[in-house]
Amino acid sequence: MHGDNFDPDRVDLPSGCLIGGERVPGDGTVTEVRRPSDGKLARAEAGASASLVDRAVTEARHSLKSSGWAEMEPRQRMAIMRRWADLVDAHADELAQLEATVSVRVVSSVRLRDVPMTAEMIRFYGECIDKIEGAVLATRGNRFSTLVREPYGVVAAISPWNTPMLLATLKIAPALAAGNAVVLKPSEFTPYAILRVAELGLQAGLPRGILSILPGTGAETGTALVRHPGVDYVAFTGSASTGARVMCDAATSGLKPVSLELGGKSPQLVFADAPDLDAVATLVAASVCANGGQVCFAGTRLVVEASVADQLVERIAARMDRMQAGPTWDGATTLAPIVSPAQMKRLESLLDAAEAAGARRLHGGGRIDPGLGGLFYAPTILGGMADDNPAVREELFGPVLAVQTFQDLEQGLRLADHPSYGLAGGVHTRDIAKALKAARAIQAGTVWVNHYGPNTDPNQPMGGYKQSGFGKDFGVMGLEKFLKTKNIAFQI
Template identity: 50%
Template sequence: MSGGDAIEILRPSDRRLSGTIPAGGQAEADAAVAAARQALPAWAALGPRRRAALMQRWADLVALHVETIAREESLVSSRFIAETRAVDAPVAAEWIRFYAEYADKVDGAVTPTDPSALSLVVHEPYGVVVAIVPWNVPLVLAVWKIAPAIAAGNCVVVKPSELTPYSITRVAALAAEAGIPPGVINVVQGYGHTVGRTLVRHPDTAYVTFTGSTATGIQIMSDAAQSGIKPVSLELGGKSPQLVFRDHGDLDRVADNVVWGITRNAGQLCYAGTRLVVDRRVEAALLDRIVERLGRLVPGTTWSTRGTLAPVISVAQLNKTQSLVDKTLAEGAQAAIGGKGFEGETGGLYFQPTILLGLRPDMTGFREEIFGPVLGVQTFDDEEEGIALAQHPVYGLAGAVYTRDINKAIRAARSLQAGTIWVNTWGRKAADMTSPFGGYKQSGFGREAGRAGYERFLRSKSIWIDLTEP
């Protein structure tokens, strides 16, 4: 597609130029929406089994091109090739298959009436869906939006992050190769504050789904309202707790989960387990294990099989992480380890795995999402205090509870105000497709994944039929 000034795409692993993309604007946004509107009537009217068959063919092509997609995903992101090859690319194919199967599986309803009437409830697509995708796990998060939306009969305009445009563009091209008609999936490159905002405010877009920061989510809600009321679903930031009770079970396993929760993708995950809330009696033993594991991490390029600490996506992100850590230290926290950004051997930017002790609720590191490998530590003496400390006044995306007492685990899981709670583990697994994902509070609303991820792209219509004789 044509556009204005070119956007340079840098490789985070070495800060070298990988290529350029055109910076789309009003004209490109209008063209994409027009293409989606033109394709919508035929796609929505296509039998659901036909839609499903085309999507299954699309999934087969994605699976066939896993290696290429994985390399393109890793090249310009913070995702290691080992993970994009084993998880992101093949799982993207599976998500397409998963939602293809939903195309004819969600029924309408006949509601109870007296014999003189028939009350029907049917489901219909919204129309043109805008999907705005972040840079941290771009491929999977894009497919989470595109696949259910088109399975439900909508057409989609996707705005990838300008930092990570490649894999999404590749997968969209494979959809066309699979026979999905032109205009059903459209990709517009460009900046969020220009083309993204234009798409959200466009009078012909009917639904907006966004994953990213809470601040941007607030702006998207405002923009959507100003252009005429349209539904918005938001998956936003988090400050997720890892709540470790004294009866935690295998402490090495707990340490593994805590480290994975804070260092995967260099902590650049919305559900990163950034707050360790631990029983005071096991704090020292657990921290010893965590520090030992963090010390073994090796900074590496995303295409390396040796690296275990991923690069930070950009200079701006590194500077933001450093600023938030510095503020927290100035407010009285202590860095047990880490606390600084650094440049790797190949020129990539990294942030030292960091543990902040003495974290208080009034500190920056408690209140704000850092989006880096930074773990804040709080201690408690009893169950009630632990659950209270694990709550967050602003965010509620995810959390974890570590205990061998099932009653305590259920009490804590039900008490924590977050959209997902893991027990004795951390993070979504590749096979976790049926469970919905989304936040409470300012972590957003609406759900990705599972049946809920499909149903959000359908609206219901009531049809009332009078059966009395005229």
């Protein structure tokens, strides 16, 4: 038995919305929150109606004025966020179980990565509060010109289901640190852990109403929130198609800035002189299979030099075969379930289209049944594809690797650069000049060389190019996007 294992039937799931510092029953569309691992109903949750959205936004605007949160001495806000981070650490087991029960995050990963990173992001942005500087601008002697930074006001944040607690915190923590109020709509399928994180923030000293949590559907809660005239800024993480709708909705009540962290179809560009093919195989298999393949930055396109392609694919397949499908409440699980029947249907439909367009299954494929009742898909490797194949072009959101080979550097760079997405990429080579050329050529917001995936350093910004969105998460840039700049000029 793994030390993180737990019984999901014994987990007490917090219900409702958080508005004005108190839990409020939802009054909108009811969602069946099901456990992806076994398909069982965890709870039927009523989301937030447009009326509750209005209440939360009104509370947020009132709290900004009454609490003086934005004008508070910076280190006082910092002290609150430090206490908050400490409380998250202290409630690690509770939060890990809340997250793993209804999401595709395995409890051991949540306990070892997501909870510590959630606490660290709150702590990091708390420490940034008194280190954001303005400027004195050069001008003629009888003038004095400065730049100051100010919070926007009320931030509407929308976070996804695939890494629910951490991705929500990446919006909440920097926006609050910058002096804003936040109204968050988490995925209606995974609202519980971030609701408790928010309550811990109140316990640490966040003013009542400065942070609200409104579970609910995108069509009802999300649309009402983004369109609300009392919202000053919108931060969204999700699919490219939904991100486009968010931009349109944000403009319906007057222009407001929007940041978008969207999907990806990221390449792993592997040259024959890669330092260690075994290490590369481990990185690729882990990236493709993590979260059941439901990760926006997953390196799901292997662009590999032809002379080493067969041996690398063989090693990746061997590692995929060792993936252990199981429930998210078993810490030994290494292959998580697909989140829902709708997502499984989409995955299988895209794979059927890919095969109809010429893709060949080199390894794996098909549903697997570990006897739990959930939906699991076997890690899969596809080959023989043209550039316009759906397996190359589309974000599948499942444990599927598309393989393309190249003969020379220029061909490899052409294949690695995706026509639509540009979230991340990986380059594997011993040649520093080749690595730099490739990293510059791949049009993506993040390129990792001889490794793959974000580490635990909170100061490294991440965000996309092209249809992968704009605006950065992580790092100081993740806070700066929640601040607007004002020029104050004096005539002496």
